[in-house]
Amino acid sequence: MSHEGTPPPRSPRASYTEMTELVLPQHSNAIGSAFGGTVLAWMDVCAAIAAQRHCGRVAVTAAIDNVKFLAPMRVGDVVVLAARVNAAFSSSVEVEIEVQVEDRATMHRRLCVDAFMTFVCVDETGKAVKVPPLLCETADDERRAKEAAARRARRLAER
Template identity: 45%
Template sequence: MPQPKHAHESMTVMTEMVLPNDTNTLGNLMGGRLLHFMDIAAAIAAQKHSNRLVVTASVDSVSFAEPIRLGNIVTMKAQVTRAFSSSMEIFIEVWAEDIPAGHRVSTNSAYYTFVAVDQSGRPIEVPAVIPETDDEKERYASALRRRQLRLVLAGRMNAQEATELREFLKV
């Protein structure tokens, strides 16, 4: 069993500038390009936590609250919230900044799930997460419900087996 790690050890901050080739015809960052940036930041956080190769297993709903414009600086902050046997949930927050205007806005957040794999691509055990701050503890505690919901929606878990989720929903 790998030694547990503190959640903050996986913290990854990634910054990109929105260039013309990243935008749609309205001059906004294309959603797929943002998802690409987010996937990279989340993968780095998962690798920092697991010290292993990682693959994306799922992405929870991502909504685009605010447009990110050409020339904006996009900052992503990713951190592992909880680890299971070989999978890790990563929370990622995104901000867009118009530096000349002095304006910064939160645009997106999402939960990604990554699986650590060995050189043959087989899942491999990862360290547990030690949450410390109030935010880390809350995300850690609610991660099991999110995991059960993902598994139920993917058809990999029977809803009756999702005890944590059922208790939360009082069903």
């Protein structure tokens, strides 16, 4: 890992990323539901942008945890993906991502998928680098960071 100086702390709010997609026929299976792989690809992009906003450089996917497909997304659905950094470690960050379908008439959103993704921040050569510490601004930020640390400990214990 590159040992350049530690960058200044950044808040979870600074990493917040939202993307909107439309489920098209090419994204769906024979019954009109979005392919899980397509949704995972959208999630990877959205979460990577959140990680890169925190790190200030390229971030690569290291792990995807606890993916829960809770409800289907159908052809024609407007899909809203939202991601934010929950915790920063030495050279990695945990990003929480939620995927919701938005009702066109009411603008009400329904949760369809959620997951936690880990990204490693790298330099131009692909070598891991230190990431900025997370600056928790709220009790919710603190709770999310603590829960992320527990998930990380479990993940590392499973290696």
